Amino acid sequence: MKIAVDAMGGDFAPEAIVEGVMMAAAALPEGVTIVLIGKQSVVQELVNKHKTETVSNVELVNADDVIEMSEHPTKALSQKPNSSIGVGFKLLKDAQVQAFCSAGNTGAMHVGALFSIKAIEGVLRPCIAGFVPQITGGHAVMLDIGANADCKPEMLCQFGEIGSIYAQYTFGIERPRVALMNIGSEEQKGSLVAQAAHQLLKDSRRINFVGNIEGGDFFAGKTDVIVTDGFTGNTMFKLGESFHSIATQRGLSDEFIDKTNYESVGGSPILGVNGNVIIAHGISSPLAIKNMIGLAIRQVESDAYTKIAQVLA
Amino acid sequence: MKIAVDAMGGDFAPEAIVEGVMMAAAALPEGVTIVLIGKQSVVQELVNKHKTETVSNVELVNADDVIEMSEHPTKALSQKPNSSIGVGFKLLKDAQVQAFCSAGNTGAMHVGALFSIKAIEGVLRPCIAGFVPQITGGHAVMLDIGANADCKPEMLCQFGEIGSIYAQYTFGIERPRVALMNIGSEEQKGSLVAQAAHQLLKDSRRINFVGNIEGGDFFAGKTDVIVTDGFTGNTMFKLGESFHSIATQRGLSDEFIDKTNYESVGGSPILGVNGNVIIAHGISSPLAIKNMIGLAIRQVESDAYTKIAQVLA
Numbered sequence: 175m176k177i178a179v180d181a182m183g184g185d186f187a188p189e190a191i192v193e194g195v196m197m198a199a200a201a202l203p204e205g206v207t208i209v210l211i212g213k214q215s216v217v218q219e220l221v222n223k224h225k226t227e228t229v230s231n232v233e234l235v236n237a238d239d240v241i242e243m244s245e246h247p248t249k250a251l252s253q254k255p256n257s258s259i260g261v262g263f264k265l266l267k268d269a270q271v272q273a274f275c276s277a278g279n280t281g282a283m284h285v286g287a288l289f290s291i292k293a294i295e296g297v298l299r300p301c302i303a304g305f306v307p308q309i310t311g312g313h314a315v316m317l318d319i320g321a322n323a324d325c326k327p328e329m330l331c332q333f334g335e336i337g338s339i340y341a342q343y344t345f346g347i348e349r350p351r352v353a354l355m356n357i358g359s360e361e362q363k364g365s366l367v368a369q370a371a372h373q374l375l376k377d378s379r380r381i382n383f384v385g386n387i388e389g390g391d392f393f394a395g396k397t398d399v400i401v402t403d404g405f406t407g408n409t410m411f412k413l414g415e416s417f418h419s420i421a422t423q424r425g426l427s428d429e430f431i432d433k434t435n436y437e438s439v440g441g442s443p444i445l446g447v448n449g450n451v452i453i454a455h456g457i458s459s460p461l462a463i464k465n466m467i468g469l470a471i472r473q474v475e476s477d478a479y480t481k482i483a484q485v486l487a
Numbered sequence: 488m489k490i491a492v493d494a495m496g497g498d499f500a501p502e503a504i505v506e507g508v509m510m511a512a513a514a515l516p517e518g519v520t521i522v523l524i525g526k527q528s529v530v531q532e533l534v535n536k537h538k539t540e541t542v543s544n545v546e547l548v549n550a551d552d553v554i555e556m557s558e559h560p561t562k563a564l565s566q567k568p569n570s571s572i573g574v575g576f577k578l579l580k581d582a583q584v585q586a587f588c589s590a591g592n593t594g595a596m597h598v599g600a601l602f603s604i605k606a607i608e609g610v611l612r613p614c615i616a617g618f619v620p621q622i623t624g625g626h627a628v629m630l631d632i633g634a635n636a637d638c639k640p641e642m643l644c645q646f647g648e649i650g651s652i653y654a655q656y657t658f659g660i661e662r663p664r665v666a667l668m669n670i671g672s673e674e675q676k677g678s679l680v681a682q683a684a685h686q687l688l689k690d691s692r693r694i695n696f697v698g699n700i701e702g703g704d705f706f707a708g709k710t711d712v713i714v715t716d717g718f719t720g721n722t723m724f725k726l727g728e729s730f731h732s733i734a735t736q737r738g739l740s741d742e743f744i745d746k747t748n749y750e751s752v753g754g755s756p757i758l759g760v761n762g763n764v765i766i767a768h769g770i771s772s773p774l775a776i777k778n779m780i781g782l783a784i785r786q787v788e789s790d791a792y793t794k795i796a797q798v799l800a
Binding site: 309320323324355356357363364365366368388389390391392393394402404405406408409410411412413414415416417419420421423424426428430431 | 622633636637668669670676677678679681701702703704705706707715717718719721722723724725726727728729730732733734736737739741742743744
């Protein structure tokens with residue numbers, strides 16, 4: 175198994191990325207290799223700086239260019255095919271690697287996935303999934319947390335189906351509960367899109383729909399999959415992540431609140447595409463990168479995207 | 488000054504409501520009276536149970552009917568004019584009281600306000616405002632937190648103007664900062680409505696628009712007014728309130744996190760109507776009711792709705 179990681183993407187790249195990769199490399203399962211993509215001279219130097227002994231599970235692939243955070247995604251990808259992101263998607267598309275992860279330009283990662291490995295046939299719109307720690311243990315999969323700010327009801331229903339398959343195969347939950355984030359428990363509550371989505375989710379034979387949940391249920395352990403549009407998802411998810419920083423500012427330390435820290439999961443997968451693509455926060459620390467790689471490995475092992483393709487075909 | 492309180496609305500009414508009223512009564516400013524509306528026999532008994540000495544600042548007004556939490560708002564109001572909510576709005580409309588508060592059927596409170604005291608001329612849609620504690624001190628006014636699940640950009644711009652006036656007169660902030668909740672800092676980020684609202688807010692001469700904020704900035708002290716649609720507002724606001732319950736479940740206690748507890752402010756005003764109307768959570772405790780009454784008094788003193796009417800006329 176090869177996990178490709180963009181060494182050049184992120185506010186603290188390449189240093190933080192390489193450090194995180196080396197942390198992961200020290201504890202990688204047998205048979206797993208990390209492929210670091212970036213300006214080889216720079217990356218090699220950083221790898222040398224962090225390795226304690228001869229590292230055999232980290233490979234370097236050169237990429238001369240870098241897509242900056244502020245660049246327009248589509249333009250940048252077409253103008254910079256030799257960017258670390260461009261090269262990463264080429265490797266993924268050519269099945270040279272089984273996953274590609276980056277803390278770089280999110281738009282470029284999303285567009286790059288659509289152009290290279292493409293959306294799964296039948297998927298209306300790929301989305302980004304986040305993992306929300308539940309007070310009862312484990313995580314709920316929340317989607318969409320940012321790819322699609324405006325959604326049609328059919329997209330939301332599909333997020334429910336995709337999220338359910340992901341939770342089943344990646345988390346091992348037999349019959350994942352799927353809930354719709356809303357502003358009341360009744361069916362007729364919420365925006366027009368939410369009301370229509372509620373009916374579609376209710377009628378879907380592919381999921382175990384448990385109805386609406388509200389903002390206060392975010393961490394409550396009432397569901398395994400939280401369906402919402404990308405605007406609501408992004409604002410809520412980031413608010414949830416701030417719990418940890420608020421607690422830290424107040425000098426509080428707690429095992430559960432620590433799980434709301436973005437570092438603890440490390441990355442968010444793009445779901446609904448023909449491959450494993452994981453994006454991480456621009457501010458990603460080495461620990462976040464390390465955990466993102468762990469997520470990538472689990473996702474490759476689960477082969478979730480193949481299962482999603484089978485169901486939606 | 489007379490503050491009317493619905494004794495019959497809420498999951499723990501009338502006991503919790505009367506207890507909260509009596510707590511408030513023990514510390515009311517000179518010249519303020521609370522008018523308790525409900526089934527007089529029941530309410531009188533509860534008042535007697537809680538009073539320690541002769542109470543001169545609580546009056547009772549009879550209302551034979553009750554609008555239940557699950558009833559359809561418009562139907563219930565027209566069929567039950569003698570409900571505690573119906574009577575409350577009549578008193579408010581007739582200027583017998585200067586504010587009306589209830590933990591009962593929110594839809595009925597909203598519709599009742601529109602029917603009785605009506606929307607301020609020029610207001611597209613009244614909204615509900617919530618107070619979000621800021622880590623830097625004080626609160627930000629967030630609107631809309633639930634009245635309008637689907638919003639047009641013009642409504643969002645108006646929420647910004649209404650919130651700014653409210654913050655100026657009720658919180659005493661000279662030139663309130665107004666921000667748009669969004670999923671990125673750039674102007675072109677977000678849903679179509681958010682993008683259009685951003686431009687309108689930017690162009691408004693009535694406000695000090697500081698641009699977009701993101702979910703992680705919710706408590707951060709970056710703004711005095713947070714503008715959003717009722718769906719995003721409701722889900723985020725309830726998620727923010729859950730911080731306190733999560734902390735409590737984890738055995739943590741902190742002065743700032745305590746402020747995220749719904750009880751600490753106690754109520755949410757309906758803004759954009761010709762009068763002071765405050766709604767409280769159905770689950771309101773006596774402490775929440777007490778604090779809601781304090782908010783009502785401050786709001787009456789600030790005369791915010793008159794100022795809003797003047798600006799928007």
